[in-house]
Structures are given as C-alpha cells and as structure tokens.
Amino acid sequence: MAEIFGILNITTDSFSDGGKYLDPENAIAKGIQLLQEGADWLDVSGQSSNIAANLVTEDEEWNRVEPVIRYFVPKGVRISLDSFRPNVQKKAIEAGVRCLNDITGFTYEGDREFLHTCAEKYPDLKFIIMHSHNRNIAKVNSNLSPEKVIKKIQMFFRDRRNDLCSYGIEESAIFFDPGMGFFLSENPMVSFRVLQDIEILKLEFPQLMVGVSRKSFLGNVLGQLPVEEREFATLACELHLLKNKIPFIRTHNVLKLRQAEKIWNLCQESE
Structure with missing residues (x-):
C-alpha cells in the first residue's frame, strides 16, 4: 500500500486550488478532510511553485x-x-x-550546516529531493528531452544523495521525487x-515519490484540458x-486514490 501525501496549498496562485485555503480555518478543515479520506501525510505549502507563481516573503510563507x-x-x-x-x-x-x-533538492547556498544540525538533532526527519530542470519554481524552456531525462534525473539524485549523506543524513531518510510537468519540460x-x-x-532509488x-x-495531451477536468487522467497515471x-x-x-487503490488490490488478488 502506498503512503499518500495529501496536498494542502495555502497560497493565492497554486495552479489547482490557489486562494481556497488562505484562511487558517479553511486550511485546517481541508487538512482534516484529507486525513479522513486516507492521507498518511499532509504536504503543506505556503509558496506556489507553478510557472505563473509569484514569490512571497519568507515571513508571509511562514x-x-x-x-x-x-x-x-x-x-x-x-x-x-x-x-x-x-x-x-x-x-x-x-x-x-x-x-x-524541497523542489530545489536542497541545492540552496548559504547555511549548509543547517543540514548537519538536522542530522544530529532530528534523526527521524525525512528529506524529499525533487528534480527540476531549473532547480527552482517551474519554468518553460527546458533542455530536457525524452531520451535524456532519466539519465539526468539519476545524475541529480546521486549528487544530492551524496551531498545530504555527507552531512550525516542517513540514506534511509531521503525520498526521491523526479518532478513532473513543467518541472521537467513543457513537452509532455x-x-x-x-x-x-x-x-x-x-x-x-527505491524510496521514490x-x-x-x-x-x-x-x-x-488531451486537448488542453483545464485543471478541473484532469481527474480521470490523474487517476490513470x-x-x-x-x-x-x-x-x-x-x-x-x-x-x-484510496478508493481506486482498494479496487485495484482486490482485482490483483488470486484465488
């Protein structure tokens, strides 16, 4: 059974649900709903990362x-x-x-000792390394192609894994997200x-997310379907x-996803 991270965007401009959960009561209610539906984690964001997103201040994000x-x-x-x-x-x-x-895969400059502190003080902390062609908020004009993308992701994951482990972080604490959509390329x-x-x-990278x-x-690939009409396509993926x-x-x-997972598993059971 997969562990599910329920997305909770507390932003004005997330591509799917921007503006819906800025009020803390609405955000908490949405979080409760996601948990009741079967989420194992709440993945909470205060800064959108889509191609049209605007950067907010760190104080506003927090x-x-x-x-x-x-x-x-x-x-x-x-x-x-x-x-x-x-x-x-x-x-x-x-x-x-x-x-x-972290959509940048922890590639930021500056206080690198922060990672060492994490390894020492918080041994149960998990780190999600995400691959993005530009190491930041999603952008167009990617140079990735279908032929090159897997090798590029593998190289990035290896580099970031080695970097985090050099600060004492256990490899078992690292998850790997290949990034999708505009994080890879405008070419679907x-x-x-x-x-x-x-x-x-x-x-x-077995701990794949x-x-x-x-x-x-x-x-x-489905005729420029708007966001609200992509649920069936999402479920197929x-x-x-x-x-x-x-x-x-x-x-x-x-x-x-939980309902589909239950039906899928029942269909796979052998007599």
Whole structure:
C-alpha cells in the first residue's frame, strides 16, 4: 500500500486550488478532510511553485503554514513542509514538522550546516529531493528531452544523495521525487517517458515519490484540458504508479486514490 501525501496549498496562485485555503480555518478543515479520506501525510505549502507563481516573503510563507502546523502536530499528524527556503524549513522543524519537501533538492547556498544540525538533532526527519530542470519554481524552456531525462534525473539524485549523506543524513531518510510537468519540460512526452521508465528510477532509488495530480502534461495531451477536468487522467497515471509499487504518491484527491487503490488490490488478488 502506498503512503499518500495529501496536498494542502495555502497560497493565492497554486495552479489547482490557489486562494481556497488562505484562511487558517479553511486550511485546517481541508487538512482534516484529507486525513479522513486516507492521507498518511499532509504536504503543506505556503509558496506556489507553478510557472505563473509569484514569490512571497519568507515571513508571509511562514505565516500561511504556521497555524496548520501548530494545529496538527500536537495531534500526532505527520506534516511534510513543501518549501525551499532554509529559514522557513528551520521554523517548521522546530514546530514539529518531520519531513522537508524541497523542489530545489536542497541545492540552496548559504547555511549548509543547517543540514548537519538536522542530522544530529532530528534523526527521524525525512528529506524529499525533487528534480527540476531549473532547480527552482517551474519554468518553460527546458533542455530536457525524452531520451535524456532519466539519465539526468539519476545524475541529480546521486549528487544530492551524496551531498545530504555527507552531512550525516542517513540514506534511509531521503525520498526521491523526479518532478513532473513543467518541472521537467513543457513537452509532455518528457513526463510520460519518466512514467514509462519509472522502474529504472525505482530500482536505484527505491524510496521514490511521484506526484502527477492534475499536472499540465496530462491536460496538454488531451486537448488542453483545464485543471478541473484532469481527474480521470490523474487517476490513470496514479494507477500506473500503484501497478509499479511506487511507495509514496502525492495527490490532491486522496479519496479518489484510496478508493481506486482498494479496487485495484482486490482485482490483483488470486484465488
């Protein structure tokens, strides 16, 4: 059974649900819903990362996510913080967050000793290394091609794994996210090549985490489907991930995935 990270975007401009959960009460209610639907983790973000996103200040990012973190952590809920800013990451860890989801793959410059401190003080902390062609908020004009993408991701994962381990972080604490959609390329076939060759990545990086939920590459191959019409396409991809036993899946619609997972598993059972 896959562990599911339920997406909770507390932003104005996330591509799927921007503006819906800025009010802390709405965000907490959404978090409760995701947990009731079967989420194992809440993946909380206060800074959007899509191609049209605007950067908010670090203070604003923290102010958006803090009420949710303060509400759920004392209740034993596992929180993953989707942030690439060390200062926000530090505050979240001190507040009880035990997973950092970094779209830059922890490539930031500056306080590298922060990682060493994490390894010493928080041995249960998890780190999600995400691959992106530009190491930041999603952009167009990628130079990745379907033929090159797997090798590029493998090289990036190896480099980042070695870097984090050099600070004393255990390899077992590191998850690997290949990034999808515009994090890879505006060409949807680059993302589909990753899905086609997902077993290659999983073989070397078994703690693989994949998020395809409502992504642009799904809409683009189906006649420019708007975000709200990508649920069936999302589920088709997520069933592919289940088939390949991807251990961690990040999604907006937890209920849909849990129901599909149950039916899928029943269909696979032998007499």
